[in-house]
Amino acid sequence: MEAILKDPAGAVIGLDFDGTLSPIVPDPAAARIHPEAAAVLAELGRHVKAITIVTGRPVATALRLGPGLADVPGLVVLGHYGFERWEQGEITGPPPPPGVPRAEAELPFVLDALGLTAGVAVEDKGRAVAVHTRRASDPEGTLAKLREPMAKLAEKHGLVVEPGRLVLELRPPGMDKGQALSLFLAEREARSVLFAGDDLGDLAAFEAVRGAGVPGVTVCSGSAEVTALAERADIVVDGPDGVVALLKELTSAFSRS
Numbered sequence: 001m002e003a004i005l006k007d008p009a010g011a012v013i014g015l016d017f018d019g020t021l022s023p024i025v026p027d028p029a030a031a032r033i034h035p036e037a038a039a040v041l042a043e044l045g046r047h048v049k050a051i052t053i054v055t056g057r058p059v060a061t062a063l064r065l066g067p068g069l070a071d072v073p074g075l076v077v078l079g080h081y082g083f084e085r086w087e088q089g090e091i092t093g094p095p096p097p098p099g100v101p102r103a104e105a106e107l108p109f110v111l112d113a114l115g116l117t118a119g120v121a122v123e124d125k126g127r128a129v130a131v132h133t134r135r136a137s138d139p140e141g142t143l144a145k146l147r148e149p150m151a152k153l154a155e156k157h158g159l160v161v162e163p164g165r166l167v168l169e170l171r172p173p174g175m176d177k178g179q180a181l182s183l184f185l186a187e188r189e190a191r192s193v194l195f196a197g198d199d200l201g202d203l204a205a206f207e208a209v210r211g212a213g214v215p216g217v218t219v220c221s222g223s224a225e226v227t228a229l230a231e232r233a234d235i236v237v238d239g240p241d242g243v244v245a246l247l248k249e250l251t252s253a254f255s256r257s
Contacts, residue, residue, distance in 0.1 A: 001234075003192040003215035008047040008254050010191025014181050014205065015243070017055035017062050019198030020221040023240050024165060026134050028123055031065050034240045038068025040247045045073040047254040050188050052076045054177045056162065056169060056201060058126050059086040080127045081162075081171065081201070082180025096127045097172045099157030104129040104170075110149050116142055128162075128171035139166045164199050165225045178204030185212050194219060196243050199226055206232055219246065 004011040015021055022031045045051050051072060055062050059079035063069055063086065069077070070089070077086040084093035104124060111117050111131075119136035122129065131150065133142040143166055150168045154161045162169040177197075185193055185208070193212055195205045196219035206229070209216035220233035221243050230236045237246055 001194075001217050004048075004194060004217065004250070005253055007191055009049055011048045012185055012188055012190040012193045013044065013048055013051045013247075014184070014193065014195040015051070015053050016177075016197035016199070016202050016205075016221070017053055017057055017066070019165060019223065019240070020196050020202075020243055021053070021240060022065060024198075024223070024225075027121070028130075028132060033066035033069065034244050036244050037240070037247075038066060038072060040244055040251060041069070041072045041075065044247055044251045044254075045075065047251065049190060050074055050076065050184075052078055052181070052184055054078045054082065054180050054184075054195075054205060056081055056125070056128065056164075056171070059084050059091055061125075076184070078180045078184065080125070080175075081177055082175045082183070083127055083172070093127075097158070099159050099172070100127060100129055100170065103153050103157045103159060106153060107131065110153060114145055114149065116145060125169070125171075128169050130164075130167050130169040132167045134166040143168065162201055164201060165223070176204040177201055178206075178208040181205045181208040182212065185214070190214055192216065196221060196237075196246075197229060198223060198239075200228060202229060203232065219243065 021037050022033045025031050059077045121132040133139045136142040150161050154170050159170045160173045192215045194217040195209050198221035206218045209218050218233045220230045220236045221239050222236045
């Protein structure tokens with residue numbers, strides 16, 4: 001953290017979205033960014049080299065669920081684990097792989113054969129498809145039953161399984177949050193980096209911070225559901241409230257210097 005405080009103009013601040021900037025909710029479509037996050041990021045953006053949100057969500061969805069994010073100076077949103085990019089109002093990225101709609105078309109039959117239709121939600125993410133079990137009567141047990149069938153479905157259609165907080169996502173291989181963050185750090189010639197996340201998909205970004213070759217800080221947006229990230233984090237805070245409070249502290253320190 002010392003390097004970031006001494007040289008904010010060289011710092012890149014990377015952030016996950018769900019569980020980090022936005023509280024986890026039973027219905028992913030009902031998620032909303034922390035009410036103070038956009039304003040804090042807008043002020044933070046005046047001091048640092050760059051801010052990037054690295055998320056499994058499509059960038060359009062992250063921006064819709066995060067009112068005010070589009071106004072954050074210099075913000076770059078890397079969606080679909082880095083396959084998609086939003087910058088200065090423009091979205092770029094490759095077309096969705098054909099395996100995603102094919103897998104999504106088979107999912108209802110897979111769920112029906114397992115007797116897991118009640119309380120299980122399928123989310124079409126464009127370049128990926130996710131199955132959420134948070135609203136099932138036994139969320140953890142339902143997730144466990146889905147692991148092997150989802151792995152087989154992924155293999156059949158040339159996809160990979162991305163595990164998360166009571167969710168399994170089928171997405172194309174070839175990119176993850178770590179690769180996306182590493183490429184962004186190199187592009188911006190970062191002299192330091194902070195990355196905050198909450199879930200297993202953020203472990204790759206943590207590893208990217210460790211291997212960046214510049215001073216780095218990893219922050220876990222803590223929860224009772226995921227402990228693996230907290231065990232590897234430099235700083236653990238209390239969910240999105242804690243993340244926003246930490247960013248506020250950073251901004252205040254920059255303003256005083």
